[in-house]
Amino acid sequence: MTYGSEVSREVSFLRDFRDHIVLNSYAGQRFYAAFNAFYYSWSPGVAQYILEHPWLKAPVRVLLYPLLGSLLVASYVALPVVHLNPEAGVYLAGTVASALIGLFYLLPILLLIAYIAIRRERNISIRREVFTAVLALPLVTLAAALVFQALSIDFAVTIATSSYVLSTIAASAVASARMLSKLILK
Template identity: 40%
Template sequence: GKEDQYATAWLELSNVTKGLNLEFRWIGPEGAIVFTNDVHVPDPRTQGAEYYSTFRLGQQFTLTETDYYKDPKEKPGLWKVEVYIEGKKELEMTFTVEKPPGCLIATAAYGSELAPEVQALREFRDGIVMNTKAGNYFMRVFNAFYYSFSPKVAELEAQHEILRSFVRIAIKPLLIVLSVGSRIYGLLSLNPELGIIVSGIVISSMIGAIYAAPALTLMDRILKADRRIYRKASLAFSLLLVSGLVLLGTGEIFYKPSLLMSGSTSLVLTTILLSAIFTFNLILGLIDLVKKHVSLARVPKRRTLAEGV
């Protein structure tokens, strides 16, 4: 099924007149048997009975031309399911495990998928985020957005060294952020769903402070926006953050994909924006403080009467 992330091979038997022994063999792209499942069809006679074997592939696989899942655990390529009845091969089914999408922008910046920085990004995605329900469904939304523009950015990087250098500089703080997130997730790994939520909040906060806050500060310097707008925005984003947590929690409890996607996305975006506004206000406060000290230093001291005499 699409949501339970299992591949299932079905076999329908009609007019069975005796007990039968079935064997389902799941064979990987290299020809090795990965999993076998023995099923006994009982007597008495069964009319039109269905028997099946289910194999958990992980997060993504392809059963038809239009039904795609990508799986970082299993080897990409053409898989087979062979069905044996009383030791004789009677049926063969095939499906394809797709290769996980690459980190196109980072790969173009560093020149290889094997670069340590690219590997670190992929390991965090495939080894941590994709192994949780909340993370898995967030990545579906993120991938739809990311892969809508990343191929074009990667093409531009291939043509301009200065752009590759800029991306490498921009990625370095992200690697530190993800390293912190990995450590937090590790501390809460006994409850992976809680771990990815807490880790996601911390990572989003740091991304907001490092990347979004400077952009917001620059935009404010240009537009000279009314500061009251930021207070109103903070309140609105806080309400959205709480709503995101509620949606995400409900999705976790009842395993509702739509709630998991909307809740995780809302949580990440609102956390980034709130962190950006908080950091922006902190930056403005520091700027005002520096200006105040500079202006005080420039004010000449008043001469006392004694000094005048």
């Protein structure tokens, strides 16, 4: 989904945003230290597999469109803030991207699980304490990232920013699933 594809201009914009904005921020550098280690541990193998099985290109491309859209929206939302405070802009971009990724990728899975449970007449409600913890975790990890960043503790910022992204993905999906299930089951 890069050079010569119908979204090459968007991908180029995102690369530029990453290279010139995100990676020029402390939080962005620390997040990418973890992200790159994770991503490049499996991505080359997957890319090779897709190359060897061309029929997979179209389905994978469709699966990547929501990711591309999420990153574009996050970048556009963050750009005005980046000019005022690059670190805040990068955190904002990460927050928006993570929340949208949770909605596009994790929420459908949660809704499918809920649908199957309802069809089997099982109650899968989340206890209030667990729900509250899932929603609080992004705030806790964001606060930790900011404290560790103020103290310039690289390894801790790497863990905290990664935890913030993952917890925001989970929180957006869980909160949306709960809201949708309440609307549907009324």
